[in-house]
Amino acid sequence: MIDLIIFLALLALGYGFGRYAELKHYRSIIQREKELRDIPAVATKFPPLTKAVDVALVSGSVVISVDYFKRFVAGLRNLIGGRVTAYESLLDRARREAILRMKEEARAFGGHIIFNIKLETSSIHKGRKNGVGAVEVMAYGTVLIKPRKIS
Amino acid sequence: MLVTNIEIIPGKRITKHLGLVQGSSVRAKHLGRDIMAGLKNIFGGELKGYTELLQESREEAMERMIQQAEAVGANAVLNVRFSTSSVAAGAAELFAYGTAVVLE
Numbered sequence: 001m002i003d004l005i006i007f008l009a010l011l012a013l014g015y016g017f018g019r020y021a022e023l024k025h026y027r028s029i030i031q032r033e034k035e036l037r038d039i040p041a042v043a044t045k046f047p048p049l050t051k052a053v054d055v056a057l058v059s060g061s062v063v064i065s066v067d068y069f070k071r072f073v074a075g076l077r078n079l080i081g082g083r084v085t086a087y088e089s090l091l092d093r094a095r096r097e098a099i100l101r102m103k104e105e106a107r108a109f110g111g112h113i114i115f116n117i118k119l120e121t122s123s124i125h126k127g128r129k130n131g132v133g134a135v136e137v138m139a140y141g142t143v144l145i146k147p148r149k150i151s
Numbered sequence: 152m153l154v155t156n157i158e159i160i161p162g163k164r165i166t167k168h169l170g171l172v173q174g175s176s177v178r179a180k181h182l183g184r185d186i187m188a189g190l191k192n193i194f195g196g197e198l199k200g201y202t203e204l205l206q207e208s209r210e211e212a213m214e215r216m217i218q219q220a221e222a223v224g225a226n227a228v229l230n231v232r233f234s235t236s237s238v239a240a241g242a243a244e245l246f247a248y249g250t251a252v253v254l255e
Contacts, residue, residue, distance in 0.1 A: 010193055018195035025196075045157060052162025057154045057231060061209070063202045065188065067195030097197075116157045122235040124201065124243075134188070134198055136205060140233060142155040 010068045018067030022089065029096050036103040041114040047144055054147065056109050059140035060101025063124065064094045065133060091135060095119060098139040111143030152217050153227035153254065160227070163254045169223045173248040174215025177238060178208040205245065209233065212247040225251035 047053075066074075070086035077084050098119070106114055117139060124134045153160070180188075180201065188198050212233075220228050231249035238244050 014193055014195065017193075021194065021196040046159060047157060047161055049159065049161050055153065055155045055157070055160055057156060059209075059233075061202060061206055063198040063205065065191045065195055065198050068193045070195065071192075118156065118232070120233060120235065122237070122243075124237075133192055134201070136201070136235070138205075138209075138233060138235075140156060142157045144161070 011072060012069075014068030014070070014072075018069055021067070022093070025093055025097070029093065029100065032100050032104075033096070036100060036107065039103050039106055039112060039114065041099060041103065041117045041139075041141060043117055045116045047115050047142075052147070054145040055142050056111070056145065057140065058102050058105040058109065058111070058114065058143045059138060060098045060103070060105060061136060061138035062094055062097045062101065063134050063136045064090060064097070066090050091121070091137070094121075094135050094137040095139070098137040102139045102141060106141075106143040109143055109145055111145045114141040114143050117141035152220065152225075154213070154217065154231055154249070155227070155229055156231045156249075158230050160229075160254065165229075165252045166255050167253040169220075169225050169251040169253065171248060172216050172219040172223065172225070172228060172251045173246065174212045174217070174219060175244055175246040176208045176211040176215065177242055177244045178204060179242040180204060205235075205243070208243075208245045209247070212245045216247045216249060220249075220251040223251055225253055227252050227254045 074084050074086045120138045122136050124136055187200055191198050228249040228251055231247060234246045236244050
């Protein structure tokens with residue numbers, strides 16, 4: 001009986017806080033994506049060979065954990081198969097956050113475009129019930145920095 | 152030392168290829184961070200401790216790669232890639248590799 005109460009409490013906590021955290025995170029992602037739209041990130045490997053520019057490697061990474069409620073829902077989904085929307089939003093958030101952090105670093109360098117962006121995802125296993133505990137996403141690329149004009 | 156993940160640097164010519172250089176670092180998480188991560192596993196959200204940990208070990212891997220490149224006399228590392236693999240429960244290997252070259 002006590003086990004059941006603890007389980008339900010965890011579910012409720014996970015649902016409440018998880019939902020709140022996700023909404024807040026998405027709001028911040030959308031806001032920052034708007035601010036950083038002037039630095040495009042492209043997957044092309046070959047930059048235009050025009051003038052000499054400075055380059056620098058930039059990267060951003062984030063580890064995001066899934067909440068208790070979503071893990072439970074995903075566990076249920078495992079029984080019948082199909083789309084696991086609980087994890088889809090987790091990965092989407094992680095990828096967008098990693099790209100944003102990379103762009104923030106690029107801005108700190110004074111860059112204007114990022115080439116050859118690569119995304120790397122790895123799951124950090126907690127070892128329990130072989131579920132996805134948390135995912136790490138890393139985004140990296142090369143930023144081109146225009147030489148300063150002498151004015 | 153110039154480190155980048157593209158193959159051609161605009162305005163610079165490669166005079167010499169020196170082959171592959173690599174660096175890696177294996178890290179284990181520590182207990183304090185693990186407890187916090189356990190809590191976060193209920194509430195969801197970013198695990199800042201882990202983000203920092205992985206970032207640090209990646210920097211170390213890159214540092215080692217750069218040392219290797221310096222040892223062979225390169226002044227740039229092109230086409231750098233990162234990869235992560237978990238070796239054992241609780242430990243992860245961060246690996247960086249690239250091509251060492253001499254730019255004019």
